[in-house]
Amino acid sequence: MPIVRMPLNAAVCALAALASISALAQTRPAPLAVRSVTDTYFGVTVQDPYRFLENLKDPEVIAWMKGEAAYANSVLGKIPGRNELFKEIQVRGDAVSARINGVQVVGSKVYYEKRLATDNIFKLYVRDGFKGKERLLVDPDAVKSAGGEHSAIDYFAPSPDNKYLAYGISTGGSEQSVIQVIDMATGKVLPDSIDRANSANPSWLPDGRMIYSRLQKLAEGAPITDKYRNQRVYIHTLGDNPDRDVLLFGAGVSPLAAITSEENVYAYNPLGTSHVVALAINGVQRELRVWVAPLSALNGDKTPWVKVTDASDEVTDLAAQSDALFLMSHKGAPRFKVLRTSLAKPDLATAEVVVAPGDSVVNAIATAKDALYVRKMNGGNSELFRVDYAPNAKPRQVALPFIGDLDGLVTDQRLPGAVFSLGGWTRFGGYFEYQPAAGKVIDTGLQPQGKFDNPGTLVATEVQVKSHDGTLVPLSIVHKKGLKLDGSNPTIVYGYGAYGISQTPFFRPTWLPWFDRGGVLAVAHVRGGGEFGEDWYKAGYKTTKPNTWRDAIACAEWLVANKYSSSPQMSIMGGSAGGIFVGRAITDRPELFGAAVDQVPASDMMRAEFSANGVPNIPEFGTVKSEEGFKSLFAMSPYHWVKDGVKYPAVLLTTGFNDPRVDSWEAGKMAARLLAATTGGRPILLRINFDEGHGMGSTKKAQYEERADTFAFLFWQAGVKGFQP
Numbered sequence: 166m167p168i169v170r171m172p173l174n175a176a177v178c179a180l181a182a183l184a185s186i187s188a189l190a191q192t193r194p195a196p197l198a199v200r201s202v203t204d205t206y207f208g209v210t211v212q213d214p215y216r217f218l219e220n221l222k223d224p225e226v227i228a229w230m231k232g233e234a235a236y237a238n239s240v241l242g243k244i245p246g247r248n249e250l251f252k253e254i255q256v257r258g259d260a261v262s263a264r265i266n267g268v269q270v271v272g273s274k275v276y277y278e279k280r281l282a283t284d285n286i287f288k289l290y291v292r293d294g295f296k297g298k299e300r301l302l303v304d305p306d307a308v309k310s311a312g313g314e315h316s317a318i319d320y321f322a323p324s325p326d327n328k329y330l331a332y333g334i335s336t337g338g339s340e341q342s343v344i345q346v347i348d349m350a351t352g353k354v355l356p357d358s359i360d361r362a363n364s365a366n367p368s369w370l371p372d373g374r375m376i377y378s379r380l381q382k383l384a385e386g387a388p389i390t391d392k393y394r395n396q397r398v399y400i401h402t403l404g405d406n407p408d409r410d411v412l413l414f415g416a417g418v419s420p421l422a423a424i425t426s427e428e429n430v431y432a433y434n435p436l437g438t439s440h441v442v443a444l445a446i447n448g449v450q451r452e453l454r455v456w457v458a459p460l461s462a463l464n465g466d467k468t469p470w471v472k473v474t475d476a477s478d479e480v481t482d483l484a485a486q487s488d489a490l491f492l493m494s495h496k497g498a499p500r501f502k503v504l505r506t507s508l509a510k511p512d513l514a515t516a517e518v519v520v521a522p523g524d525s526v527v528n529a530i531a532t533a534k535d536a537l538y539v540r541k542m543n544g545g546n547s548e549l550f551r552v553d554y555a556p557n558a559k560p561r562q563v564a565l566p567f568i569g570d571l572d573g574l575v576t577d578q579r580l581p582g583a584v585f586s587l588g589g590w591t592r593f594g595g596y597f598e599y600q601p602a603a604g605k606v607i608d609t610g611l612q613p614q615g616k617f618d619n620p621g622t623l624v625a626t627e628v629q630v631k632s633h634d635g636t637l638v639p640l641s642i643v644h645k646k647g648l649k650l651d652g653s654n655p656t657i658v659y660g661y662g663a664y665g666i667s668q669t670p671f672f673r674p675t676w677l678p679w680f681d682r683g684g685v686l687a688v689a690h691v692r693g694g695g696e697f698g699e700d701w702y703k704a705g706y707k708t709t710k711p712n713t714w715r716d717a718i719a720c721a722e723w724l725v726a727n728k729y730s731s732s733p734q735m736s737i738m739g740g741s742a743g744g745i746f747v748g749r750a751i752t753d754r755p756e757l758f759g760a761a762v763d764q765v766p767a768s769d770m771m772r773a774e775f776s777a778n779g780v781p782n783i784p785e786f787g788t789v790k791s792e793e794g795f796k797s798l799f800a801m802s803p804y805h806w807v808k809d810g811v812k813y814p815a816v817l818l819t820t821g822f823n824d825p826r827v828d829s830w831e832a833g834k835m836a837a838r839l840l841a842a843t844t845g846g847r848p849i850l851l852r853i854n855f856d857e858g859h860g861m862g863s864t865k866k867a868q869y870e871e872r873a874d875t876f877a878f879l880f881w882q883a884g885v886k887g888f889q890p
Contacts, residue, residue, distance in 0.1 A: 261615025317862025338858025448781030547571035662693030740764030748803020821857030
């Protein structure tokens with residue numbers, strides 16, 4: 166392990182940052198008294214000093230969290246240069262006339278979410294083709310909640326004939342969706358309103374009925390862990406009472422499809438096919454169980470389902486066209502392959518391999534009228550392939566306008582071609598369309614280009630870093646051109662490492678204030694992600710999870726050794742499951758980092774499964790009810806590795822009080838433990854937004870405010886001039 170040496174100027178800056186804390190400090194809540202709860206797992210005793218913070222309805226807990234939030238806001242708001250940062254972020258973020266999101270193409274119509282520079286939240290629009298006149302469909306700002314929280318669109322689904330549109334809307338970042346339906350001819354919202362529609366995935370049948378998934382109605386006093394159990398699929402006829410909708414699929418519904426109470430269930434009729442496809446997913450597990458049934462035989466709980474795949478078939482995505490069912494699988498192919506079978510007579514044993522496994526990772530498929538479109542990933546950058554439907558057709562690569570990340574592969578099975586977004590590390594990009602008749606990719610023009618969307622001032626470098634066990638870990642480094650490698654640059658090591666989710670190229674103009682002041686962004690493609698397929702994912706999973714934060718540590722050490730930064734200027738940042746990436750890196754190597762930003766963090770892995778969203782996440786992290794699961798969870802739980810008397814880096818923990826994915830008490834417990842344990846005087850701040858959740862549906866202003874606070878905090882701790890009191 167290399168010895169980290171601190172440049173003299175860095176040491177002076179670090180001392181200045183430490184000395185400046187008192188200048189910003191306001192009165193904060195009194196330190197929490199420890200009320201330790203002791204648990205014993207397989208002969209091992211585990212202390213939990215702040216278990217009581219899990220009760221977010223306790224007035225004492227709420228008061229403490231509000232006090233900590235007020236304290237954090239007062240400190241962050243008084244950092245010199247913070248308000249200037251906010252103005253710069255606002256100017257760069259609002260320099261483009263609009264941001265576009267979630268494009269769907271349905272026949273002649275294009276649906277999308279758009280946020281004007283003058284808007285605070287995305288609104289839903291439709292237009293005829295990419296050049297047609299647009300029409301506003303849903304304005305969340307016009308939806309008022311009883312408590313005054315903001316509203317946001319969670320999802321939307323147009324009917325194939327464009328007569329109706331279903332959408333989910335929720336308040337305060339809660340993602341507690343309610344389905345509403347719009348009559349497209351009149352633009353009016355119909356009386357149909359369906360609650361408990363979290364991740365409902367609504368879709369439409371040719372006769373105008375709607376298929377959707379709905380959570381069970383919890384009985385009074387039911388445990389919170391039952392929230393996502395027994396989700397079921399229903400068929401809704403417009404105008405009917407949703408509580409009398411036809412039950413179609415789910416636990417206990419059909420003997421032909423045995424579903425467990427923990428599985429999430431969905432169903433839909435792929436466009437242009439005569440079948441309904443039903444899916445059962447074990448929480449966040451990627452492998453799908455798939456059934457099909459003829460559309461003509463759809464008959465509630467008596468539907469004659471035919472099973473296509475089990476979890477052991479390792480299918481993670483599918484698409485259909487006419488009678489063809491395409492399945493993306495990693496069975497015997499860690500970087501995935503694509504199979505084709507029949508919808509009417511599915512048989513995996515005789516399925517044709519239409520995309521063979523190769524060096525690139527297959528990570529998305531979509532069917533259009535003319536061909537199957539396949540997205541691949543090679544070293545984080547995307548490739549697009551087109552496969553004709555003819556037997557034994559070979560994949561042909563589609564030339565993209567520039568190197569970057571292709572996302573949101575959109576097709577309509579009745580139309581040729583595909584639509585997608587494309588962006589890179591140093592440019593925002595936009596929405597593009599592949600036109601097979603012309604054989605080229607064109608810019609749809611749907612996403613306007615702002616003056617800061619392709620600044621030309623940045624450079625991205627790709628390197629390979631040797632981790633603790635010799636494995637080479639990709640590291641993407643972005644900074645302003647002409648950066649001096651003298652060890653003095655404020656640097657963010659950013660990562661995630663869970664669920665097989667890859668860290669792909671992205672750029673946001675609101676990051677320019679960081680880069681303009683010499684800041685470096687280093688994205689660590691650690692194990693647990695999907696950059697190199699299933700093997701890479703499973704190398705940072707459960708018992709192998711330590712590779713996730715050890716890869717992060719190796720990347721940070723490389724940045725120091727190569728003089729991008731030094732420990733006082735080095736920070737680490739991540740969110741959600743990335744809280745393990747951040748939390749375990751700073752508890753293993755606290756001296757390596759000057760600061761950390763822990764966003765909506767998974768911090769207490771021993772208790773997470775007892776939260777509402779805990780049961781669906783057991784497939785990813787394990788359970789304390791098994792000895793192997795306990796050992797893995799304890800090893801990856803940052804809260805349990807905080808030790809008294811250690812000089813921890815400065816830490817900014819952020820959370821939304823309404824977070825439905827990682828309960829805000831996880832950030833609260835981590836903050837309380839760090840406050841009690843750390844020495845050396847570096848700040849531990851708990852930033853809480855009481856009108857937000859996990860980040861989905863957040864307002865633009867909230868995003869800008871958090872980014873300004875984050876950059877100001879890191880510049881302050883790195884000793885950057887202009888941010889010291």
